[in-house]
Amino acid sequence: MFEYFDYDAIMVLTRAQKWSRILRYDSVYPELLLLSIMSEKLGIAFRALKSLGLSEEKVRAEVIRRLGTGQCNTFDELPFSRSAKCVIELAAQIGSKRVGTDHLLLAMIEDNTCSVPAILQTLGVDQELLRSRIAQLRQTEEIGEEPIIMPAINPMLPTIIRMLAWFLWKIR
Known part of the structure; x- marks a missing residue:
């Protein structure tokens, strides 16, 4: 399924794993995908949220307020929660x-099993305005420019990405 995810989306998923470890959660939750969009500063979703006044700091504070901090202390790969899997499947x-x-963000807005819509509402983001802003940014994307698609040639690619993410996390 991830072979259709562009570079920005893959980086958001990878960063969500890192946030899960930093905040000591036992799984990767959709709220961490939202936080990852803001911390990676990549893609249409980030530009849309930023244009509506959001920042990484605001989102991080609200995510921690809602989810708290976890008790898990592992360096192993953490699974995506059930609701995060639903978001990823809906985005696909x-x-x-x-x-x-943008697809990840729209899927988070549509998913009623996570608190992302409530987080956005608390932070003053109107969902219809956000959808409109995403559509507007999509139209202004340069026509004919192909997004970077992660190649599906190497079956070891997901493992390589996880190892790279772990290494980058370790050296920080």
């Missing part, structure tokens, strides 16, 4: 040829 359905950060 929304983005037919490629899946970007």
Whole structure:
């Protein structure tokens, strides 16, 4: 499924793993995907949220307020929570040829099993305005420019990405 995810979306998923470890959660939750969009500063989703006044600091504070901090202390790969899996699957359905950060964000807004819509509302983001802003940013994307798609040639790619993410986390 991840072969259709563009570079920005893959980086958001990887960063969500890191946030899960930093905050000591036992799984990767959709709220961490939202936080990752803001911390990676990549893609249409970030530009849309930033244009509506959000910052990484505001999102991080609200995510921690809602989820608290966990008790898990592991360096192993953490699984995606059930609701995060639903968000990722919905994003894959929304983005037919490629899946970007915009698709992940739209899927989070549509998912009623996570607190992302409530977080956005608390931070003063109107969902309809956000959808409109995403659509506007999609239209202003340069026509004909192909997004970077992660190649599906190497079956070891997910493992390599996880190892790279772990290494980068370790050296920070």
